[in-house]
Amino acid sequence: MTTYKAINLVARPSGGLIGPDLFDLVKKDIPEVAKNQFLVKQSHMSLDPAMFGWMSADTESYIPPVALGDVMRSSGIGEIVESNHDDFNVGDRVMGMMGWQEYYLSDGTGLNKVTAPLPDEAILSVFALPGLTATQGLYSIGKPQKGETLVVSGAAGSVGSIVGQLAKADGLTVIGVVGSDEKADWVVNELGFDGAINYKTDDIATRLAQLTPKGIDVYFENTGGAIQHHVIARMNAHGRIVVCGMIADYPKAEPDLAPSWIPIIKKRLTIQGFTMPDHFGEVPALLEKLTPYVMQGKIKYRAHILDGFDEAMTGLNLFFTGKNKGKLIVKL
Amino acid sequence: MTTYKAINLVARPSGGLIGPDLFDLVKKDIPEVAKNQFLVKQSHMSLDPAMFGWMSADTESYIPPVALGDVMRSSGIGEIVESNHDDFNVGDRVMGMMGWQEYYLSDGTGLNKVTAPLPDEAILSVFALPGLTATQGLYSIGKPQKGETLVVSGAAGSVGSIVGQLAKADGLTVIGVVGSDEKADWVVNELGFDGAINYKTDDIATRLAQLTPKGIDVYFENTGGAIQHHVIARMNAHGRIVVCGMIADYPKAEPDLAPSWIPIIKKRLTIQGFTMPDHFGEVPALLEKLTPYVMQGKIKYRAHILDGFDEAMTGLNLFFTGKNKGKLIVKL
Structure with missing residues (x-):
């Protein structure tokens, strides 16, 4: 495989449900991994209500909206499949804002290694x-x-x-x-x-x-x-x-x-x-x-898994209908 | 003069303006001043928006409402005209919650002496x-x-x-x-x-x-x-x-x-x-x-004086009409 799938935001929601009309599903070539870079294969993407803000044109929001034509912003977790970076090795699990795409090329900025011996669903449901x-x-x-x-x-x-x-x-x-x-x-x-x-x-x-x-x-x-x-x-x-x-x-x-x-x-x-x-600076304290x-078993969670990359595009509507049962996660 | 005027609250506002129908203007005998007591002749009473809460039956408010039949609660300033109290002398100016009445018998509880060389209006407008x-x-x-x-x-x-x-x-x-x-x-x-x-x-x-x-x-x-x-x-x-x-x-x-x-x-x-x-405990710090x-001349004020004790009953409506110009004060 030399291509991968990504979903770009191409229109902004105008009230009402989120549909595939807002997005463009594209195929991209898997990039070369240069010096001090590594390539992550995402395994799970998180769907969160904050994404409605990121999709909207509201410039007063706390972080800039996703530009039209850019990959839709999201957090996710995955495994490094190729690395030319001294601090990140093939096989490492990493978490961060990797967007709606199957592969993510990184120099390490904004990604954190996941070392807790917990499944991806638990990490995205509790520690993210x-x-x-x-x-x-x-x-x-x-x-x-x-x-x-x-x-x-x-x-x-x-x-x-x-x-x-x-x-x-x-x-x-x-x-x-x-x-x-x-x-x-x-x-x-x-x-x-x-x-x-x-x-x-x-x-x-x-x-x-x-x-x-x-x-x-x-x-x-x-x-x-x-x-x-x-x-x-x-x-x-x-x-x-x-x-x-x-x-x-x-x-x-x-x-x-x-x-x-x-x-x-x-x-x-x-x-x-x-x-x-x-409060991202306070994450270690949090x-x-x-x-x-969590270690004392006081935090239970349940994940609502949507199976397949393309499900991301309509999955957000579950927040509006209330039909999601637990943390919404797209399994790639 | 052996009697003085007081205004009792006898009904609660039901929305709309505040009228004399809520009050009973009574005459009372000037009381004897016992040991450790003193008698204040009020010179000015303050009208404040907080009084709407004190009149209402809302038990969720921050201090209990005035009981029906009791003297209407208010703050004011006056001069001691008779004293059997070691710490308060005839001629002292005092300020505190003395209610809508011409005279106030006190053992000192809740009253503070006013020593600042400022007129009553300035005290009630700025330091109260x-x-x-x-x-x-x-x-x-x-x-x-x-x-x-x-x-x-x-x-x-x-x-x-x-x-x-x-x-x-x-x-x-x-x-x-x-x-x-x-x-x-x-x-x-x-x-x-x-x-x-x-x-x-x-x-x-x-x-x-x-x-x-x-x-x-x-x-x-x-x-x-x-x-x-x-x-x-x-x-x-x-x-x-x-x-x-x-x-x-x-x-x-x-x-x-x-x-x-x-x-x-x-x-x-x-x-x-x-x-x-x-925050009454923080008053000294405030x-x-x-x-x-105030001492640097940075706080100007203006007082809106209502002349005559009976004016208290309708004076509060100026808050609703917005026709007051400055701090509402009733001059006795």
């Missing part, structure tokens, strides 16, 4: 963006204290499931908001959450009141949607709201409005947003924080 | 709740940095005018949002703000864009209303929003909704509410911070 995001947001903004109550939306998602498990391990009461009974069952019976709300079928206000009799101290927002309004009404004084994702609103031309700021005063709340690119929880 | 509130919110949440741009709503109000002047003295570009051309003129030509927006007559988006070419780093919210949405759109990355008051929404049965949280993520904003009762600005 989801685990780093959960750890950064929960501890630097959420400041969870034993005995407090935390509510997390998108609770069965890759970030939300880790947030909830970290908080449970720290002695908080944890309530997850999910979009199906199957996910509710998973977060409660597999992950050990104290309760779950199916926002599609439950009376949210009633159920939230039942599950949070002492009010809510920390809210970790991954989705947007009506839950915001119900949570604000039950926040305790000095509560913290971590704004990590608004997936329910990304496909809308006009996002929904948020709750009035009056309770922010009355309850002295803090609402803070964050994105991981601001991994140091996260690793003991 | 307005100045403390401005200093706490601006420095602990707003974290202003020289060269940044700050926007403050309610800019001609008692808190907003001090916020803007502190920020100007610290080397920020300061834009005030006001409700009349007279107020715009005052904050720009008297207080030295860099610009003002009349939210009632200006095209807010256009004017805000003209006045904040480098975007907005700090927003100090005193009012609520449409300005929120325009400001969020121009916030810079890592901007701070201090939520101090929502006067425009307090009289509404259903407060207006706030901007979507999507920009909170994209720009990594922090939105934080606060109220002074949480006064230490504020005093040099």
Whole structure:
């Protein structure tokens, strides 16, 4: 084989679902590996909600959008198949932003070696963006204290499931908001959450009141949607709201409005947003924080594997339909 | 004179204006002054937006509401006219929460002596709740940095005018949002703000864009209303929003909704509410911070004096109509 497949972004989403019309599937020649370079064969690519931002033309976002005609940006994991680099050897596993392509030529910039004896799925599900995001947001903004109550939306998602498990391990009461009974069952019976709300079928206000009799101290927002309004009404004084994702609103031309700021005063709340690119320098400290929880078996995950490179193009829509079960990963 | 006037709260506001129907004007006998007590004759009472919260039945607020039948809560300043207390002498000036009444019997709890050689109006306008509130919110949440741009709503109000002047003295570009051309003129030509927006007559988006070419780093919210949405759109990355008051929404049965949280993520904003009762322990430090600005002549104020005790009952409505010019004070 002397060619490989890559997917270029050729149009920007205009609201609504992500389809193959936004992309161009191309074949490229496998490049020569020069001095101080190496070639990675990707084995798994990660699909993350942040990619909606990278596809859009919004220049106010935290990192520049992908230029039209460029390979779609994504993180992934793979094995080095050829190397002229002193620090990277054939057979090494590496992780990083390699984009939607089967092969990736690198001089090492931005790639990290993976040495943990865990399968690719575990690495991408816990030690990559989801685990780093959960750890950064929960501890630097959420400041969870034993005995407090935390509510997390998108609770069965890759970030939300880790947030909830970290908080449970720290002695908080944890309530997850999910979009199906199957996910509710998973977060409660597999992950050990104290309760779950199916926002599609439950009376949210009633159920939230039942599950949070002492009010809510920390809210970790991954989705947007009506839950915001119900949570604000039950926040305790000095509560913290971590704004990590608004997936329910990304496909809308006009996002929904948020709750009035009056309770922010009355309850002295803090609402803070964050994105991981601001904190890449803190990754070693975040991994140091996260690793003991994983080693003690306190962080379970599930990966939703899409089989085949081409699946990347429509796979992102699972975030909108909520039909993904666990971390979305494309297996090459 | 052996009786004095007091105003009791007898009903709670139900949205809309504050009228005499909520109050009962009573006459009381001037009390005996026992051992370790003293009697204050109030000279000026302060009217503050926080009083709307104290009148309401909202048990989630930061301090308990005034019980029906009790004297309406307020801060004020006055002179001791009789004393059986070792630490407080006849002729001393004192300040504190003395309520809507002409005389106040005290054992000293919660009252502070006023020794600064400034008129009552200056004390209530700068060194009481307005100045403390401005200093706490601006420095602990707003974290202003020289060269940044700050926007403050309610800019001609008692808190907003001090916020803007502190920020100007610290080397920020300061834009005030006001409700009349007279107020715009005052904050720009008297207080030295860099610009003002009349939210009632200006095209807010256009004017805000003209006045904040480098975007907005700090927003100090005193009012609520449409300005929120325009400001969020121009916030810079890592901007701070201090939520101090929502006067425009307090009289509404259903407060207006706030901007979507999507920009909170994209720009990594922090939105934080606060109220002074949480920070009464920090008052000495706040006064230490504020005093040099005042002594250097950097903090101008203007007081809007309502002449006569009974004016208190309808005076609060000036916050809703915006017709107050400066710190609202009732002169007894």
